[in-house]
Amino acid sequence: MNSISVENLSAGYGSVQVLDGISLAVNDGETVTLLGTNGNGKSTLMKCIMGIVRPTSGRVRAVVDGVEHDLVGRAPEEIVELGISLVPEGRRLFPKLTVEENLLLGAFRKTARAAIAKNMAFCFECFPRLAERRRQLAGSMSGGEQQMLTLARALMTAPKILLVDEPSVGLAPILVIHTIDKIRELKESYRLTVLMAEQNFNQAIRIADRGYVIVHGRIEYQGGSREDLANNELIHKLYMGL
Numbered sequence: 511m512n513s514i515s516v517e518n519l520s521a522g523y524g525s526v527q528v529l530d531g532i533s534l535a536v537n538d539g540e541t542v543t544l545l546g547t548n549g550n551g552k553s554t555l556m557k558c559i560m561g562i563v564r565p566t567s568g569r570v571r572a573v574v575d576g577v578e579h580d581l582v583g584r585a586p587e588e589i590v591e592l593g594i595s596l597v598p599e600g601r602r603l604f605p606k607l608t609v610e611e612n613l614l615l616g617a618f619r620k621t622a623r624a625a626i627a628k629n630m631a632f633c634f635e636c637f638p639r640l641a642e643r644r645r646q647l648a649g650s651m652s653g654g655e656q657q658m659l660t661l662a663r664a665l666m667t668a669p670k671i672l673l674v675d676e677p678s679v680g681l682a683p684i685l686v687i688h689t690i691d692k693i694r695e696l697k698e699s700y701r702l703t704v705l706m707a708e709q710n711f712n713q714a715i716r717i718a719d720r721g722y723v724i725v726h727g728r729i730e731y732q733g734g735s736r737e738d739l740a741n742n743e744l745i746h747k748l749y750m751g752l
Contacts, residue, residue, distance in 0.1 A: 605649025
Protein backbone atom coordinates (compact mmCIF):
# COMPACT_ATOMS: atom_id res chain seq x y z
CA MET A 511 0.00 0.00 0.00
CA ASN A 512 1.62 3.25 -1.20
CA SER A 513 -0.21 6.57 -1.36
CA ILE A 514 0.10 10.34 -0.92
CA SER A 515 -2.40 12.77 0.60
CA VAL A 516 -2.17 16.56 0.79
CA GLU A 517 -4.57 18.43 3.08
CA ASN A 518 -5.20 22.19 3.05
CA LEU A 519 -1.62 22.93 2.06
CA SER A 520 -0.43 26.53 1.71
CA ALA A 521 3.09 27.58 0.79
CA GLY A 522 5.10 30.31 -0.88
CA TYR A 523 8.38 32.13 -1.09
CA GLY A 524 8.81 34.97 1.37
CA SER A 525 5.76 37.21 1.14
CA VAL A 526 4.58 35.60 -2.12
CA GLN A 527 1.92 32.95 -1.56
CA VAL A 528 1.91 30.29 -4.27
CA LEU A 529 -0.32 27.53 -2.88
CA ASP A 530 -3.59 28.31 -1.13
CA GLY A 531 -5.33 25.45 0.66
CA ILE A 532 -4.42 22.62 -1.74
CA SER A 533 -5.92 19.19 -1.07
CA LEU A 534 -5.42 16.11 -3.24
CA ALA A 535 -4.79 12.39 -2.96
CA VAL A 536 -3.00 9.71 -4.95
CA ASN A 537 -4.18 6.23 -4.05
CA ASP A 538 -2.22 3.01 -4.20
CA GLY A 539 -1.20 2.10 -7.73
CA GLU A 540 -2.77 5.15 -9.38
CA THR A 541 -1.33 7.57 -11.88
CA VAL A 542 -2.78 10.99 -11.04
CA THR A 543 -2.02 14.06 -13.11
CA LEU A 544 -1.83 17.62 -11.79
CA LEU A 545 -2.72 19.85 -14.72
CA GLY A 546 -1.96 23.53 -14.91
CA THR A 547 -0.28 26.13 -17.06
CA ASN A 548 3.05 27.72 -16.10
CA GLY A 549 3.17 29.65 -12.84
CA ASN A 550 0.18 28.07 -11.12
CA GLY A 551 2.07 26.16 -8.42
CA LYS A 552 2.64 22.63 -9.74
CA SER A 553 6.37 22.57 -9.06
CA THR A 554 5.96 24.23 -5.66
CA LEU A 555 3.55 21.49 -4.63
CA MET A 556 6.04 18.81 -5.71
CA LYS A 557 8.78 20.56 -3.71
CA CYS A 558 6.52 20.69 -0.64
CA ILE A 559 5.90 16.95 -0.84
CA MET A 560 9.66 16.33 -1.14
CA GLY A 561 10.57 18.65 1.75
CA ILE A 562 12.40 21.15 -0.47
CA VAL A 563 9.86 23.89 0.34
CA ARG A 564 8.32 23.98 3.80
CA PRO A 565 4.56 24.71 3.83
CA THR A 566 3.16 27.54 5.90
CA SER A 567 0.17 25.36 6.84
CA GLY A 568 -1.44 22.04 6.04
CA ARG A 569 -0.36 18.40 6.02
CA VAL A 570 1.40 16.04 3.65
CA ARG A 571 1.15 12.36 4.48
CA ALA A 572 2.49 9.29 2.71
CA VAL A 573 1.73 5.64 3.20
CA VAL A 574 4.72 3.52 2.14
CA ASP A 575 4.44 -0.25 2.38
CA GLY A 576 1.38 0.21 4.58
CA VAL A 577 3.08 2.53 7.11
CA GLU A 578 1.90 6.15 7.38
CA HIS A 579 4.41 8.99 7.58
CA ASP A 580 3.94 12.74 8.10
CA LEU A 581 6.26 14.41 5.60
CA VAL A 582 6.08 18.04 6.75
CA GLY A 583 9.28 18.96 8.56
CA ARG A 584 11.29 16.06 7.14
CA ALA A 585 14.45 16.69 5.13
CA PRO A 586 14.43 15.70 1.44
CA GLU A 587 16.90 12.87 2.03
CA GLU A 588 14.63 11.42 4.73
CA ILE A 589 11.70 11.47 2.30
CA VAL A 590 13.75 9.76 -0.39
CA GLU A 591 14.81 7.16 2.18
CA LEU A 592 11.13 6.35 2.76
CA GLY A 593 10.76 5.37 -0.91
CA ILE A 594 9.53 8.59 -2.53
CA SER A 595 11.45 9.92 -5.53
CA LEU A 596 11.18 13.07 -7.66
CA VAL A 597 11.90 13.43 -11.37
CA PRO A 598 12.51 17.20 -11.35
CA GLU A 599 11.58 19.73 -13.98
CA GLY A 600 14.60 20.63 -16.08
CA ARG A 601 16.25 17.24 -15.45
CA ARG A 602 18.94 18.51 -12.98
CA LEU A 603 21.62 16.06 -14.03
CA PHE A 604 25.34 16.29 -13.33
CA PRO A 605 26.51 17.24 -16.84
CA LYS A 606 30.21 16.49 -16.31
CA LEU A 607 29.55 13.01 -14.96
CA THR A 608 28.84 9.99 -17.12
CA VAL A 609 25.49 8.30 -17.55
CA GLU A 610 26.56 5.51 -15.22
CA GLU A 611 27.87 7.93 -12.58
CA ASN A 612 24.58 9.86 -12.62
CA LEU A 613 22.70 6.60 -12.12
CA LEU A 614 24.92 5.55 -9.23
CA LEU A 615 24.24 8.89 -7.51
CA GLY A 616 20.55 7.95 -7.52
CA ALA A 617 21.26 4.82 -5.50
CA PHE A 618 22.28 6.35 -2.16
CA ARG A 619 19.08 5.18 -0.44
CA LYS A 620 19.90 2.26 1.88
CA THR A 621 17.43 -0.10 0.22
CA ALA A 622 18.69 0.89 -3.22
CA ARG A 623 22.36 0.38 -2.33
CA ALA A 624 21.61 -3.27 -1.69
CA ALA A 625 20.27 -3.71 -5.23
CA ILE A 626 22.44 -1.46 -7.40
CA ALA A 627 23.30 -4.10 -10.00
CA LYS A 628 19.69 -5.27 -10.30
CA ASN A 629 18.28 -1.74 -10.57
CA MET A 630 20.90 -0.62 -13.08
CA ALA A 631 20.23 -3.69 -15.23
CA PHE A 632 16.51 -2.81 -15.12
CA CYS A 633 17.26 0.79 -16.14
CA PHE A 634 19.40 -0.34 -19.07
CA GLU A 635 16.69 -2.79 -20.11
CA CYS A 636 14.08 0.00 -20.05
CA PHE A 637 16.39 2.51 -21.73
CA PRO A 638 18.76 0.65 -24.11
CA ARG A 639 20.15 3.98 -25.33
CA LEU A 640 21.56 4.62 -21.86
CA ALA A 641 23.29 1.25 -21.87
CA GLU A 642 24.92 2.16 -25.17
CA ARG A 643 26.09 5.48 -23.76
CA ARG A 644 26.88 4.54 -20.17
CA ARG A 645 30.37 6.12 -20.44
CA GLN A 646 29.15 9.31 -22.16
CA LEU A 647 28.97 12.62 -20.26
CA ALA A 648 25.36 13.47 -19.41
CA GLY A 649 25.78 17.06 -20.58
CA SER A 650 26.66 15.95 -24.11
CA MET A 651 23.41 14.03 -24.63
CA SER A 652 20.26 15.23 -26.37
CA GLY A 653 17.27 16.53 -24.40
CA GLY A 654 15.35 13.30 -24.90
CA GLU A 655 18.28 11.18 -23.76
CA GLN A 656 18.73 13.38 -20.70
CA GLN A 657 15.07 12.92 -19.82
CA MET A 658 15.54 9.14 -20.07
CA LEU A 659 18.50 9.43 -17.71
CA THR A 660 16.51 11.53 -15.24
CA LEU A 661 13.76 8.90 -15.13
CA ALA A 662 16.32 6.12 -14.77
CA ARG A 663 18.12 7.94 -11.96
CA ALA A 664 14.84 8.15 -10.04
CA LEU A 665 14.35 4.41 -10.53
CA MET A 666 17.79 3.76 -9.03
CA THR A 667 16.37 4.85 -5.66
CA ALA A 668 14.01 1.83 -5.83
CA PRO A 669 10.97 4.08 -5.21
CA LYS A 670 7.45 3.08 -4.25
CA ILE A 671 5.99 6.54 -5.01
CA LEU A 672 7.21 8.54 -8.01
CA LEU A 673 6.67 12.28 -8.47
CA VAL A 674 7.25 13.50 -12.04
CA ASP A 675 7.45 17.27 -12.62
CA GLU A 676 6.82 18.54 -16.16
CA PRO A 677 8.38 15.65 -18.11
CA SER A 678 7.48 17.21 -21.49
CA VAL A 679 9.33 20.51 -21.00
CA GLY A 680 11.87 21.22 -23.73
CA LEU A 681 11.17 18.07 -25.74
CA ALA A 682 10.07 17.70 -29.34
CA PRO A 683 6.50 16.34 -29.74
CA ILE A 684 7.61 12.83 -30.71
CA LEU A 685 9.90 12.67 -27.66
CA VAL A 686 7.05 13.85 -25.42
CA ILE A 687 4.96 10.91 -26.60
CA HIS A 688 7.86 8.52 -25.98
CA THR A 689 8.53 9.94 -22.51
CA ILE A 690 4.90 9.73 -21.40
CA ASP A 691 4.66 6.17 -22.72
CA LYS A 692 7.81 5.30 -20.79
CA ILE A 693 6.36 6.67 -17.55
CA ARG A 694 3.35 4.40 -18.01
CA GLU A 695 5.60 1.43 -18.75
CA LEU A 696 7.76 2.07 -15.70
CA LYS A 697 4.73 2.52 -13.47
CA GLU A 698 3.37 -0.86 -14.54
CA SER A 699 6.72 -2.67 -14.41
CA TYR A 700 7.69 -1.26 -11.02
CA ARG A 701 4.10 -1.22 -9.64
CA LEU A 702 4.52 2.45 -8.71
CA THR A 703 2.12 5.05 -7.40
CA VAL A 704 2.62 8.16 -9.59
CA LEU A 705 1.81 11.87 -9.28
CA MET A 706 2.67 13.70 -12.50
CA ALA A 707 2.56 17.48 -12.86
CA GLU A 708 2.14 18.38 -16.52
CA GLN A 709 0.87 21.20 -18.73
CA ASN A 710 0.59 19.06 -21.86
CA PHE A 711 -3.05 18.09 -21.36
CA ASN A 712 -3.42 15.70 -24.30
CA GLN A 713 -0.37 13.67 -23.34
CA ALA A 714 -1.04 13.64 -19.60
CA ILE A 715 -4.53 12.20 -19.85
CA ARG A 716 -3.30 9.34 -22.04
CA ILE A 717 -1.81 7.63 -18.98
CA ALA A 718 -3.66 9.22 -16.04
CA ASP A 719 -6.35 7.38 -14.11
CA ARG A 720 -7.74 10.74 -12.97
CA GLY A 721 -6.50 14.23 -12.20
CA TYR A 722 -6.72 17.71 -10.76
CA VAL A 723 -6.54 21.17 -12.32
CA ILE A 724 -4.60 23.82 -10.41
CA VAL A 725 -5.23 27.52 -11.14
CA HIS A 726 -3.44 30.28 -9.21
CA GLY A 727 -2.49 27.94 -6.38
CA ARG A 728 -5.93 26.40 -5.86
CA ILE A 729 -7.48 23.15 -7.02
CA GLU A 730 -10.29 24.31 -9.29
CA TYR A 731 -11.40 20.94 -10.60
CA GLN A 732 -11.05 17.28 -9.67
CA GLY A 733 -11.72 14.75 -12.42
CA GLY A 734 -12.63 11.25 -11.33
CA SER A 735 -11.49 9.75 -14.63
CA ARG A 736 -9.67 10.73 -17.81
CA GLU A 737 -13.08 11.05 -19.48
CA ASP A 738 -14.11 13.62 -16.85
CA LEU A 739 -10.95 15.60 -17.56
CA ALA A 740 -11.43 15.43 -21.33
CA ASN A 741 -15.01 16.74 -21.11
CA ASN A 742 -14.55 19.47 -18.50
CA GLU A 743 -15.39 23.07 -19.51
CA LEU A 744 -12.55 24.59 -17.46
CA ILE A 745 -10.01 22.39 -19.22
CA HIS A 746 -11.49 23.28 -22.61
CA LYS A 747 -11.06 26.95 -21.72
CA LEU A 748 -7.50 26.62 -20.37
CA TYR A 749 -6.06 24.25 -22.95
CA MET A 750 -8.22 24.43 -26.03
CA GLY A 751 -9.37 28.04 -26.13
CA LEU A 752 -13.01 26.96 -26.27
